[in-house]
Amino acid sequence: MVSRRLKWLAAPYILWMGVFVVSPLVIVTFFAFTARDGGFGLDNFLQLRAFAPVFARSFYLAFLATAVCLLLGYPFAYALSRESARVQGAALLLVMLPMWMNFLLRTYAWMNILENNGLINRFLGNFGIGPLQLINTQGAVVLGMVYNYLPFMILPVFTVIQKIHASLIEAAQDLGGNARVVFARVVFPLSLPGVLSGITMVFVPSASTFIISKLLGGGKVLLLGDLIEMQFLGNAYNLHLGSAISIVMMLLVVLCMTVMNRFGDRGDVIYV
């Protein structure tokens, strides 16, 4: 229990939150419900119907990237949790190392690799294959998302699995569980909190990215992030519409997360 008198120590952050989180939300909401001429209304939201394909594509690609991250990251995190501390340290360093390199630089590097006269196509050209259309595809965008956000899946999953006490696994073996049963009934259910935070940390930035789609999608794979950027900095310039898109996207993300957390709580609910 923190003493009451120390409560004021939280004041700086509360102030920060008020200025930089709450007030921008209020401003964005205000813009979303007003038109250029200053009149209130739902016009901006009614226009959004035209952008339904962009919404669908953004969430679809973010979903794909999250699924790939989970399929790649979970087995890796699980295997790593059974290694010695030294191997774990080295592996985690390798997982995090790219994160310390500039995000743009990493994505530019992928452009170089995937381009029509990039690394892969030049290599394949030696065998008379190609050039294949690798860049400016949905696949390239998903690849960019997976590459950039995979550590955010591995780290929380690894942390949670590693905390599962060895005696729980031994208890499950003792009660007759073979490796498959131990995983399905003990390790996986207990790792769900890590999986959920991993999913959140991959899905949310993937759904709202605009740099990855811009660089690896080449304008052919328009995502919500690009759409919003166009309203604020691009030719379309419509702050009101951009705000409306942002609000709806935020609500959809919150909805996705809520549904998923329900799903994650199943372990608690199912037997009660």
Place this chain on the structure above:
Amino acid sequence: MSGELIRLAELSMAYDGETVLDNINLNIKDREFLTLLGPSGCGKTTTLRIIGGFEAPTAGDVYFDGVRINNLPPYKRRVNTVFQKYALFPHLNVYENVAFGLRISKVREAEIARRVGESLELVGLAGYDRRRVHQLSGGQQQRVAIARAVVNRPQVLLLDEPLGALDLKLRKEMQTELKAIQQQVGITFVYVTHDQEEALTMSDTVVVMNKGIIMQVGTPMDIYNEPINAFVADFIGESNIITGVMHSDYHVEFASAQWECVDTGFDPHQNVDVVIRPEDIRLTNPENAPISGVVKSVTFKGVHYESKIEQGDIEWTVHSTAAPVPGTRVGISLTPEDLHIMDKPEEFRNPAAASRESDVLAEEEGTEGGVW
């Protein structure tokens, strides 16, 4: 208690060259309550884990019902374990924790319900089915762990210091209950503890271990009354251990006096340990006793008084129902049956202890020049 159920034959265990178990030979009979007793690091838990299948011995064999099971994984053994920290599944409620093993063996739902109900009743937790594990007290969690193990009707239940985390009163209650449960379900219990009182209270057979070696196997009364060496005597209850010389059969010298004893078979003038239980010593008038000392302190212990009596270099611990007066001189009187003569402990030395330090050093050097 009938035939042999588990046999450990010339069992040895070493981690990184450090010997943890040294040539263990032990027969565990069907339906007996056997306790592995010893200080921490004596190898008792390792022995239990080898029986459970969580560790494979470096050398030697484990037989179950006459069949060698060295390489049988834990989930195929007809053995269940009650873990030290209970190891209950936090994501499951009490009912599902207990049902865990039955679900794996695909028992029908109605049968599961019946057996889980019976087991929870056995441990006095009927009606707790829907509770979450973290809502239970330590004692209740312990009971769930026992129910979760016995519900599978194993032939052997392994218990690794299961009462260690409970307070004294609860521990005493559970000791009686565990013994009752063992008799009720009629299976073999192999129990690990460092608490000698626990071992004496519950066991049919006590196995005293130290430094990876079995010191003595016997009934609680054997172990208490006829300890085989000073270590066992000291570990099982308090003892006065005094260096003496066994001049000849029935004749020992210690504490600056000559004594008649009942022991034979030592070398002439052999150095020995003389072990005397504090409750066997009678305090008398100093004029009527062969030796005497000054009362340094008297402590009330409930059932008896514990006094420290100083006689030259020797400090005697004495339990008596009457309290001597501190500062006065009292006589110490002993009968031949009170003296337990034993070989000096040098003969029970273990090479593992000596090599331990150098191993740690080698390990630290090994980390240098690694990835970092």
